[in-house]
Amino acid sequence: MSLLMLLGVSLVSALALAFVGDRKRAAEINILGSAATFAASVFLAVRVYQHGPIVAGNNFFFVDALNVYLAVVTAFVSMTTAVFSRRYMRHERENGRVGRAGMRFYHAMFQLFIFAMLLALLTNNVGVLWISMELATLSTVLLVSLYRTPSAVEAAWKYFILCGVGIAQALFGTVLLYFAAERVFGEGSAGLLWTNLSQSVGSLEPTVLTLAFVFFMVGYGTKVGLVPLHNWLPDAHSEGPTPISAVLSGLLLNVALYALLRCKVLVDGATGSHRAGHIMMAFGLVSILVSAFSLLRQKDIKRMFAYSSIEHMGIATFAFGLGGPVATFGGLLHMLVHSLTKSSIFFTAGHASQMHDTQEMSGIRGLIRGNPLAGWGLMLGCIAIAGMPPFGVFTSEFLILTALIKNAPLLTPVFLLGIGVAFAALFGKVMPMAFGPAPENQRRLKLSHFPVIAHMALVLVIGLYLPGFLSAWFHMAVELLK
């Protein structure tokens, strides 16, 4: 029931907003829809927490600790983003960057995007997982080009083509997976059901699954934004509207990583080796290094944080590749705190660029004087994302580092180098923006307080102490990923 509501609300809101998305109260409908979705997700999560995994809808849905946790994160961040976008988009509308049709389109596609991600998370069918990932791409493509500037159109084109090609590889992987499963389950949907696959994983053909994983890695890896498949990500994040950057970075990447994780579990089970993990570690480590050094040369604020997202996705992928309870726990926690911190950073960064009418970091100065919440929000967010205590990112990175030193000590310096460079780069760029006198052309705008404060508070709480239910929950998820 709560499952249907979880998916239904966003779909219905998407349909409704397709017609009334340009009205005055559209933003409130958007918030209301997302809040209802969030409530449903919490309800569902509690049920899973108390009664264990749920299979519903004629085997179509499958909810366990792993995906319901991501569903809650998705619903929560989409809700706060909806709150943030109310003021932000109104302002863009007043600036004349978006028209009526654009607003309608924005609201409808936002909800559709949430729907696609939730479907991807909750479905039991590997094929439907692929379809909803594709749907998530398609629903955001035209949002990235919402402003119709040449660079926005270019970014959307790149996003579309690269993710389209990438996701096509994932479909090939799905075909191969079905090919292997068909020999065990016979024809029909049974061969694509995650519940079936994970139970009889030992009887799947290892060679086929290894090959399939390569395609999954390339396919979903493109969406995760792993180097060298990351080219679309900085463009799409920097050129689209800020709320979209926030959800792309905070949610879509997580969902893609989730898809990859599901595949990894199957491949590990079938081959009995750690090959898939090694592939993921390599991709993760390269992503960390390349993005850390790319961070040094960024001039555009949203672009810089897009690279930071690549880095953190690299860290999470690396952690899951490393395997073992500690690293997996760290990886799951990292997905959560990154998603919260990064969307909050995008909120403040978007706000800062609205205040200065530019996304160039050289034009953004004196934020704390101009708008203390935005300034401190950006500064603290940056401290958090760079992995400083007492924030949650520190906890997750510390866990991953512990596991790394124990299991693969030789890689530790490389990992630390990446994190260190990223830290230096972020600080070097954010300090001048936050402190100092405000420039004259700075405008005073109101920022929605709730999203930034809520996200940062949560990250802080997670950093200071992990609530018991959360850690129990993660332990359940870790069990699933073994």
Place this chain on the structure above:
Amino acid sequence: MNSRYFPVLIEGLQVATVLLAAPLLAGWIRMLRCRAQGRRSAGILQPFRDLSKLFIKDTVLADNASWIFTSAPYVVFGATVLAGAIIPIISVDLPLSETADVIALVAIFAIARFFMALAGMDVGTAFGGMGASREMMVASLAEPAMLMSVFTVSLVSRTTSLSHMAHAVMTGPVVLRPSLAFAFVSFVLLAIAETGRIPVDNPSTHLELTMIHEAMLLEYSGRRLALMEWASMMKLFLFTSLGVALFFPWGIAGRDTVSMIPLAFLSLAIKLALTGVFIVAVEIRLAKMRVFRIPEFLGMAFLLATLGMLSFFILE
């Protein structure tokens, strides 16, 4: 008569066929072409009349012509006749065919081509040199492709001997083989290029800047020209028969079946007639390509031959 001599007899019969049928094929093509263009033709025997006229005429040699120039026609003619003795045209039971396989055949054609190109350059005229260099360009691209195309057939029949290949295709079960289809299309393209037909080269012109084959023969006259012309007619005939032997061998007499030979002649005549119709149909519809497009044309042939070979491995 002892049956041991049958193969030798057949071999002799085949060489005679090559020598005589080649001008007939050329005459047939010219005749059809005239008809298709609404002209009156000179008859199917005109190439014989041309050749005999050239044999009677005196030869004029350039002052600086070396022994290469004077001996090339004999080498070219001889090599072509030798090739004609290897390809199973009327029977697969050829003694010479056992001694040389398809790789040797390609090499024999290469010898003829090599001497022709040398002769073209020997006198030192601009046209001769140009023709020779273009001929070599075509050859360098066509020969690998030709080998690929023929090898596809050898893969299917598991032998490189032409007789055995024809025999295997003839007696094997009839199945749909994409590899053979690709190899055949590639072979047709290559045969067009090798024999200098439209759209690669125009055999019926002497005064075009882009001509290839005729440019090399400009300095020849009399009986040497006759040999060269005859050799080039035979080359067209041989490529046609090679295609027939590799891809449509049905009708060629098998081993120890002398009685099949009349039938073999009949089927050969039909196949050649159809080839002539095909060539004319292509030639009156297409214009000659620009020279720099030729590599692309041959590249396509190479691609098809490679695809044929790959689809043998992948699909069969």
Place this chain on the structure above:
Amino acid sequence: MTTNLAAEINGVLAALILLSSFGLLVQRRMTGLLHIFAWQGFFLSLSTAVVGYTAGLHHLYISAVLTLTLKVFALPYILYVLIHKLKIHREVEEVVNIPTTMLIGIALVIFSYHLTAPIRELSTLVTRSTLAVALATVLLGLLMMITRKKAVTQIIGFLALENGLFFAATSATYGMPLVVELGVALDILIAAFIFGIFFFQIRTTFDSLDLKQLEKLKEEDF
């Protein structure tokens, strides 16, 4: 129809699909590209129908009809209209010259053959050997997207790539469950619409459909 004959027909169709992929790689004219693409769709739909007939899987007929309507008629027609409206039937420019592209293409075919060789041994289906062709079609579509500059050609490359995926789904596994196939078809349709919208966006913002214009977003060098 016996299984063997069906396998042979499927082999021929696979070869034709492969050939049309190469045709797309070497074709220069826009309308020529569309024709080859439509033919590829036709071979694909035919092969789906043949597989459906021999395996007695009737849902494959639905996919065959879907492929026929979408890939043979609807999408080429939409693209044709676009090309005429936007007046871009000029010759296609390529980044890498055509002979090199062909050689790379051949290498890709060999690569996919090697990659799928272990799977070939496992499968009991008569159509198993076509998996290599499917993978090659995917890779060739990718190659086409990389080597061509015009937006329309990139899309045709993308759609050819999808053809390869469909072919893999039908030939290697006798068709994925119908739910998945319908979803995929829907996605492709949506993608095509978005492509259409995109053309006009690119056209209006850049006044050309040449993707060379879309090269501004690069990392700046110091």
